[in-house]
Amino acid sequence: MRQQTNTVRAAFLATTTLFFAWGLITSMLDPLVAAVRGIFKLSNVEAQLSAFAFFIAYGLISMPAATLVSRNGAVRAILLALVTMVLACGVMLGAANVASYAFVLVGLFLLASGITVLQVAANPLAAALGDPSRSHFRLTLSQTFNSFGTFIGPYLGAVLFLDGIEVTEGQAVTPAARDAALAGIDRAYFWICGLLIILLAFFFLSRKVLTSAAPAKGGQCMIALLKDALSARWALIGSGALFLYVGAEVAIGTQMALFLNSPDIWGQSDAAFAVPLLGHAMASDGVVGVSLQEAGKAVAFYWGGAMVGRAIGSFLLARFDAARLLGIVTVTAASMCAFIVLNGGVAAGFVALGIGLFNAVMFPLIFTLTLERSTANPEATSGLLCTAIVGGAIVPLVTGKVADLSGFGQAFVVPAACYLLLSGFAALTMRSRQGDAYRRGHAQPD
Numbered sequence: 001m002r003q004q005t006n007t008v009r010a011a012f013l014a015t016t017t018l019f020f021a022w023g024l025i026t027s028m029l030d031p032l033v034a035a036v037r038g039i040f041k042l043s044n045v046e047a048q049l050s051a052f053a054f055f056i057a058y059g060l061i062s063m064p065a066a067t068l069v070s071r072n073g074a075v076r077a078i079l080l081a082l083v084t085m086v087l088a089c090g091v092m093l094g095a096a097n098v099a100s101y102a103f104v105l106v107g108l109f110l111l112a113s114g115i116t117v118l119q120v121a122a123n124p125l126a127a128a129l130g131d132p133s134r135s136h137f138r139l140t141l142s143q144t145f146n147s148f149g150t151f152i153g154p155y156l157g158a159v160l161f162l163d164g165i166e167v168t169e170g171q172a173v174t175p176a177a178r179d180a181a182l183a184g185i186d187r188a189y190f191w192i193c194g195l196l197i198i199l200l201a202f203f204f205l206s207r208k209v210l211t212s213a214a215p216a217k218g219g220q221c222m223i224a225l226l227k228d229a230l231s232a233r234w235a236l237i238g239s240g241a242l243f244l245y246v247g248a249e250v251a252i253g254t255q256m257a258l259f260l261n262s263p264d265i266w267g268q269s270d271a272a273f274a275v276p277l278l279g280h281a282m283a284s285d286g287v288v289g290v291s292l293q294e295a296g297k298a299v300a301f302y303w304g305g306a307m308v309g310r311a312i313g314s315f316l317l318a319r320f321d322a323a324r325l326l327g328i329v330t331v332t333a334a335s336m337c338a339f340i341v342l343n344g345g346v347a348a349g350f351v352a353l354g355i356g357l358f359n360a361v362m363f364p365l366i367f368t369l370t371l372e373r374s375t376a377n378p379e380a381t382s383g384l385l386c387t388a389i390v391g392g393a394i395v396p397l398v399t400g401k402v403a404d405l406s407g408f409g410q411a412f413v414v415p416a417a418c419y420l421l422l423s424g425f426a427a428l429t430m431r432s433r434q435g436d437a438y439r440r441g442h443a444q445p446d
Helices: 002-027 029-039 049-098 101-128 132-161 175-205 207-213 222-230 233-261 263-267 278-282 292-317 322-343 345-359 362-371 378-406 410-431
Strands: none
Touching (some): 002 029, 029 049, 029 175, 049 101, 049 222, 049 233, 132 292, 233 292, 233 345, 292 345, 322 410, 345 362, 378 410
16 A cells, blocks of 8 residues: 555656646747747737747647547656657757747747647646545646746746847847847757756656556547547536636736836836845846846746745645635736736736736646536546647737737736636536546536
C-alpha cells in the first residue's frame, strides 16, 4: 500500500513539472505580441495573429490528442508532445534569424500543438492521481506551479524582446532595436529548447513510474470520443465556459503591455515606480512615463497574481464549495473590467494587473466541475475542454479589433462580457447535482 502511494505521489510530482514548463512558454507570448507589433510594423489585430496561431492549435489538435491519450496512455502522449515542442523551438530560432513573421506564426502553432497534447494528458492525470474527493485541490496545486512559470515568462520576454521597442504613434523602431529584439527571441527559444530536452529525458527515464500510476487503456477512436463528448450536456456547457475564460485571460494578458504603455494609463505617469516590488521589477529608465519594456515587465505581476491566487485557492478549496468560489471570482473579475472601461486613468492599470488574482482558480474549477458532471468518459471530456482553449485565439482578435477602434481601455468590455457569462456557469453548477456520472456507469442522465 505504501509503495503504491509513493508511486502515485511521484507521478503527480512529475506531472506537475509539465505545468510549470507550459506556463513559462505560453506566457512569453504576451511580450512577444508587443515585440512583433514593433519589429514587423503591425496593427494591433495583426499582432494578435500570434495569439491566434498559438491557440488555434487547441481547436485542431485537442481531440486527436485525446485519442492518443486514450489509446496509448499519458506517458507516450507526453513524450510525443515534448519532441514536437523541441522541433517547434527550432522553427522559432529560424524565424528570428531570417526575420520572418510567417515563420513565427508556424513555430507558435507547432509549439502550441505540443502543449495541447500536454494539457489533454496532464490535466486529468493530475486530477486522477489520488483521492477523487481531492481532485479540485490537486489540479489547483499543479496550476499553482503553472502560474509560477507564467510569472517568470513575461518578465523574461520583456527583458529579451522589448529593449528599445516602442509602438506609440510618432515613435519608430530603430534597426538596432529591431535586431536586438530578434536576437532576444533567438536566445529565449534556444534556452527553452534546452529546458524541453531536459524534461524529455526526465520523462523518458520516469516512464515506468508514470505508466504504473496511469496505465494505457486502449480506448476509443477520435470519432467515438467526439461523439461521446458531444452527447454529454455538461461537456458542452463546460467547454463553452472554458472558451470564455481562456479567451478573456489571453486577451487581457497579450494586450496588457500595450495597455499599460498607452498615454492615458501609465505611458505618461511614474506612479507605478512608487509601488514596492512592482517599481523595482520594472526598473525605471529615468525617462518620465512607462516604456513598453517597463510595461512588459509589469505584465509578470498579472500572471504572478494568478500564482498567488492559486496558492490561496488551494487552501480555500479544502474548505469551501468549488462552484460558489467560482461565482465569486468571476463576478469580481467582471466588475474590475467594468471599472477599467468606465474610469481609465492610472488606477485602471493597477486594477488590470489585479485581475490575474481572480483568474487564478477559474481554469481548474471549470475543468473539474465539468469532469465530475459529464456523462462522457474523462478522455473525451478532457479533449473537448482542451479544444475550447481555442477561445484564446478568437477572443483576443475581437478584443484587438475593439482596441484598434476605441482604445485599449474600452477593449476590456470584451473580457467583462466573458466573465459575466462565466458567473452564469457557476450559478448553473451550484444548482446541478454533483458526482461523477461517468464513473457511476452512466446511471443517471446528464
